[in-house]
Amino acid sequence: MNGFALGAEQEEWCGQLRALAADRLRPLADKGEPGRVNRPLLAALGELGLLERVFTSGALELCLLRESLAYGCTEAETALALQGLGAHPVLSSGTPEQRARWLPEVRAGRAVAAFALSEPGAGSDAAALALEAVRDPGSKADADAYRGADGGGGGGGGWRLSGEKCWISNAPEADFYTVFARTGEGPAAKGVTAFLVPADRPGLSGEPLDMLSPHPIGRLSFDGVPVGPQDLLGEPGRGFRVAMDTLNRFRPSVGAFAVGMARAALDATLAYTAARRAFGGVLGDLQAVGHRVAEMATRTEAARLLVYAAAGAYDAGSxxxxxxxxxxxxxxxxxxxxxxxxxxxxxxxxxLQRGHLLEHLYREVRAPRIYEGASEVQRTIIAKELYR
Structure with missing residues (x-):
């Protein structure tokens, strides 16, 4: 890709993905229940090799994948992205045992991953986490709890997680959670540790939340959930870096998700205003309509190019x-x-009718301005980087 256009092979691949999303994935999404994990859809994403690409693609290819799926089936795009978000810390910071246990299952769409960072009092301010990981010296009974059915946790001392996570995608139906908790090695972000917590750990419970967007989102409660050394993702006190590395990896592709929705809305508008008769002609003949569509197209193209540029910078190690x-x-x-x-x-x-593409997109499009760092947080990051 040059600075302005995709190559012919990339354009062809994106077209294939859009068709696949509409023909193969959309029917599975329509059979799912809003606000619930759609496991048949995840299995199809695994069977088609698309989940594998989340972990093997560069940032630009991931953006093209998410944009193209979002154009034809937002549910498929979201299911794919949430798998990547929840499991990327395992890929980047997990032990060989953790990777061998979970990543093949995630790639196949058999295991559901979740990224558990946000809390009732710590959404945009991720360094203000309150979920507490208290050191536990580790009795024999504790060691058995740490091991659990999955064999994780080790046999010595560990921690007990106590507190709450909120607005967690795929909760409470995920099979494991990447959990960020305060272990106290330092103040603010310096005292956060990342853990891999299987869903069957004693003391872990959750409930779904009824949200505007049709994504599976829930609340998690930790009542002395045992975790041990083998559940660590990276080093104690270095969990905030694990979280930020994951978010930096996926932020450009959140933009790609948004671009896919914008392009779908724009194409639907072009088709509708070119055919809808009104005032002695078609809507597209009206200057007010034509200018509005021109503005929509220009903004969409500008956003698309900025997303590709950010992804290219990530791939280049900028x-x-x-x-x-x-x-x-x-x-x-x-x-x-x-x-x-x-x-x-x-x-x-x-x-405005239920079931219309734009009614669906209208509910979908609001959340990305908040997820993975609200727009105000992005402006703060930009300003800090400019003044650095």
Missing amino acids: PDVPRRSAMAKLLATETAQYVVDHAVQLHGAVA
Whole structure:
């Protein structure tokens, strides 16, 4: 890819993905229950080799994958992305045993992963985590609890997790959680540790949340959940870096998800306004409509190029990845909100009917401006990087 266009092979692959999303994945998504994990859809993503690409692709290829799936089936895109978000810390910081146990199952769509960072009092301010990991000297009974059915946790002392996580995607139905807890090696971000916590650990419970967007999202409660040395993801006190590395990896592709939705809304609007007759012609003949569509298209293209540039910077190992990633997510998610909203306006009442593409996108598009760092957080990151 040059700075302005994809190569012919990339364009062909994106077209194949859009068709696959519409023809193969959309029917499975339609059979799922909103707000619940769709395991048949995940299995199809694994069978098609798309989950594998989440872990083997560069950032640009991941963006193309997410954008193309979002265009044809947002549920498939979200299911794929959440697998990557939940399991990437295992790939980047897990032990050989953790990787061997979980990653093949995630790639096949048989195990559901979740990224458990947010809390009731720590959403955008991730360094303000309150979930506490208290040192446990480790009795014989404790050692047996640490091992659990999955054999994890080791046989010596460990920690007990106590507190709550909230707005966790795939909770409470995930098979394991990447959990970030305060172990106290230092203040704020310096005292956070990452753990891999299987869902069957004693003391772990959860409940689903009824959200505007149709994603599976829930709350988790930790009542002295035992974790041991073999559950660590990386080193004690270094969990915040694990979290930020994961978010930096996925932020440009959150923008790609948004671009996919914007492009779907734009194409639907072009088709509708070119055919809908009104005032002696078609809607597209009206200057007000044509100018609105031109603005939607221009903003979508600008967001797309910024997302690709951020992904390219990540793949090249550029030092300005945090700034570029934040810019890409900020512009793309705000643009998608603008495009979908105006697409609804130009369609009129038909777009407000349950089941209409734009009704669906209207509910989907709001959340990415908050998830993985709200727009205000992205602006803060950009400003700090500029003044650094």
